[in-house]
Amino acid sequence: MRFNPKARLDTGRVRDVRGGGGGGRGGTIPVPAGLLGRGGVVGTLLVVGIVLYNTFVAGGGAGGYDTSRMAQTSRYASCETGADANASSDCARVAVENSLYDYWSGELGDRFRPERAVETFTGSTDTGCGPASADVGPFYCPTDQTIYLDTTFFDEVLEKELGGPDGGFVEAYVLAHEYGHHIQNLLGTMGRVRTQQGANSDSVRLELQADCYAGMWAKAATSTDDGSGQPLISELTSDDIRLALEAAASVGDDRIQSKTSGQVDEETWTHGSAQARERWFTTGYRKGSLQACDTFAVDRVE
Template identity: 65%
Template sequence: MRFNPKARLDTSRTRDAGRSSAGRSGGSRLPIPGGIGGGGIGGVVLLVILFVIGRAVGIDILGGGGSGGGLGGGGLDSSRFTDTGRYSSCKTGEDANNSADCARVAVENSLFDYWTDELGGRFEPEEGLVTFTGSVDTGCGAASSDVGPFYCPPDRTIYLDSGFFDQVLEDQLGGPDGGFVEAYVLAHEYGHHIQNLLGAMGQVRTQQGPQSDAVRLELQADCYAGMWTKAATSTEDASGEVLFSSLTQQDIDLALEAAASVGDDRIQQKTQGQVTEESWTHGSAEQRQTWFETGFEQGSLEACDTFAASRV
């Protein structure tokens, strides 16, 4: 993965909340599905369940609807933290080639450009990508580093402890280490924002099991990540310069390996020594890889309609 040195980066949607003394104590646990937003990579499931229950009894738990039937909300309340200025030096694609922080900005810019083109008038940008260390206060409640990367629908914001990739994904889950791994995770979380805009979150009725709506929601986000990956090298900055100069098969393989490492079956095997399919909320390693590849190969919203598929 290489970025175009001439590309200009837009840091307006990327913030850093800094370090909190709360969070990990004695090392991070594995991101078992559950907790705020569902926990682990793709964490939105619990919020969706609460939303569906609330609507059923006439209560809007998440505070309003967004465009396209999405969950909406009031947007990111940046008064909850002081931006550390971590991304202020990220100006160009060359900065992104030399800094993991700036690469994060470049990936967000690419996702923004891709989905702007893909959705047209239905697109609304995410309110932010917020990194933190330890814990952070969000519109979904207080979140510690144990949660893993997640999208908070009321904030319309992606939250990420950047230490997750080395400390949890690689060290504890045995996942891959490489530049495109984080890009895949960010693309998956951005996929949840797209689901928020298009109303897919309101389709969740069943919460557990390999064919459940909760799993279908997560697999659709993987499929959306594949869609973006296929088109990433054609995404542009505000002046029309391409953002990516190259994306290799090795990058794609890293994304697939990362997807497998956060499958419910892999995590359950690590944490409890056995696999219980009836409790899945995110999908198996095979399911996650299959739907990422579906998005990559077919590249359409229709192909990624996991809710319409007879089986996922």
């Protein structure tokens, strides 16, 4: 993936924090069963299934959280142009967020509201869904409409523990997946989730739809613009799409269970199989429509 050097970046929705964690008033983030590994939760690209939804959305939220100790850093201060994004993974993160913002604002029109922030952190942080640590993996919190990301996840968990790919578009896929959950929150899809586990459960349908939404964005990524109309992304290659598919497969429930326990139990799935995650991303990429990504409208998603 290459960014247009002339594009201007907006860092207003991307922030980095240091030195906090553990003090939120919502307790700890609940984790679906079957995803625990050596260092906590292994490989979850979202811990926002029915458990988190019921606890923090339907149940009235976490009741507030303390961010006074979470000092923001200047990590993204130098991210000004697409040229910066080509030279820095931090600035590339900003550019991808800008592209997602532009794509979904056009796709949803009046129904769109931007996420509150994409927040990177080290170690732990306080969130609207309670304290979170790096063990949780990237996730979207519907209470504060923020995507949280410890950037060590990609090397330490996705690549080393799960055997996932290492490449520039891997993180873009993850961000697009998490942004897909924000879109689901805006459209009210999270309210349709009733069943937590199983190959065709509502939780799995929610996750596979987020993969499909990531594919929708990837299909249109090179047509997204900055605030002045300059294209943001100048090139997206077949290798980029291959990396996205490999990353999606590496966090399939069957792959995670096989690596962590040596056994595969479909009844405990919360995110979908490797094959299904690849298939629904591909559906979004090829068809590029909300209707095609309606995982709740089909009898089986696996």
